[in-house]
Amino acid sequence: MRWIMLLIIVVPATEIAILLSIGNLIGVIPTFLLILATGVFGAYLAKSQGLQAIKNVQNQMGIQQPPSEIILDGVCILIGGVLLLTPGFLTDITGFLLLIPQTRNRFKPLIYNWFRKRMSKGNMIIYR
Numbered sequence: 001m002r003w004i005m006l007l008i009i010v011v012p013a014t015e016i017a018i019l020l021s022i023g024n025l026i027g028v029i030p031t032f033l034l035i036l037a038t039g040v041f042g043a044y045l046a047k048s049q050g051l052q053a054i055k056n057v058q059n060q061m062g063i064q065q066p067p068s069e070i071i072l073d074g075v076c077i078l079i080g081g082v083l084l085l086t087p088g089f090l091t092d093i094t095g096f097l098l099l100i101p102q103t104r105n106r107f108k109p110l111i112y113n114w115f116r117k118r119m120s121k122g123n124m125i126i127y128r
């Protein structure tokens with residue numbers, strides 16, 4: 001819980017500092033347009049990657065295999081999409097890293113271990 005409170009304070013403050021610096025460097029309107037473009041492109045990328053993940057789940061289910069790896073892809077795509085819709089360059093970079101399949105594979109073990117820890121402590125319950 002302490003980490004979440006720290007993130008709620010540190011991430012927006014960092015984003016504001018970066019936005020002000022880039023705004024001073026390239027101007028207000030280009031900065032605004034850059035934020036808008038990353039949001040639109042991120043939403044498109046999240047939608048296309050999400051639809052691909054759904055197709056992969058359906059294919060795995062069709063051949064009677066559990067879609068465990070694909071579920072982690074879906075979680076990464078969801079988190080990446082939310083981060084890209086959040087204004088700021090730090091969140092945009094993290095969001096793009098979660099949406100690109102090559103870099104997403106670096107995050108999947110971290111997310112898997114986080115889920116596993118939460119489930120072993122009983123902090124997360126999955127209903128079927």
